[in-house]
Amino acid sequence: MPTGVALRDAREQLFDAAERILLRDGPHALTSRAVTTEAGCAKGVLHRHFADFDAFLAELVLDRIARIGDQATALRESAGTGTVAGHLAGALTDLFGSVALAIVGLITFRDDLRARLRQTRPTGVPMLAEATAMIVSYLAAERELGRVTADADVDTLALTLIGTGHLLFAGREGVPPEADAVHRVVTTIIGGALREA
Template sequence: MSPRGVAIPDARERLFEAAERVLAREGAAGLTNRAVTEEAGLAKGLLYSHFADLDDFVAQLVLDRFEAIAEEVRALPERAGRGEVRENLTGAALALLGTNGAALAAAALSRGEVARRVREAWEGGAPGPGAVEEAMARYLEAEQRLGRVAADADCPMLALAVTGTVHHLRMHGSVQAADGPESVRRLVAALVAAP
């Protein structure tokens, strides 16, 4: 346990990582202040030193993880002309799926206030699924200009189909975690035909 009054480096990230482990192990119902701080090896009150309440913590966790995903996918258009189109797009979709995607989605949906805060942040410009969809569309359009995606392909709709399906997989956990990557690969292969 951390000593009282001593600054904890990276406390916010330690709490986020601990919350992801708790979610993976116990689901949304197990996500409590005590469970997170014990998992992180930190004092119980530390969470409230960094966040207004548990809803604020969970909302910030979801927003932080989506920002990291958006940052990872943001460079996708720069990959146009390099590597295989399907593999590049699959990599971006798998980043969106994430390792704890379904658990994070369940945590957000199980708490109405969290869902509201996340939605408002996205409407206010915080990076979310829309940023990933936009990067995918720009990437596909760049590949289309290079002749690596069919000339008649509707790139924004392809990007929407990929992000929408991955969003469905995240929100509903409709495939086993081990099957998620294969489902995403099959989806991209079905949608993105070679020119």
């Protein structure tokens, strides 16, 4: 790696390398050596920017959680357009078709990482908790617009959608479920909460 590379560029390069390893080989293959080799840089680069490998992994998780915030904003802004089921199916596919599923596996796999994340996120599973909040926010917006019934329990619906979505996408070895299958599951879960057009 050339000298003088900005910290953010090095961080992103390392994060992207870790993401590729996670998606290709799983959490057991994620080591500092594997990350720096994948990123094409010296091992010292990682340790120059992070206190240790678990600090690197924690920052990776937090960076990817921040991306859910961007997705949540876009989803909430889509309220009142298209179909509720279509937006939710798309959100689940975007979420679980990305590195989020691998990140959940990483958090489960590494005790030290989980303990470090518990310092700032004492409840829930990081990634899944933020994804649930994203769905709650969207469903609440649709409820305010009258497209979801006033008595709909958006918290329970969101938990059910995230849990089911996780199970639907997990263990598929890079082959996501068909779009129709995702849409069918979403429609089944939220069907009773939708107002007739």
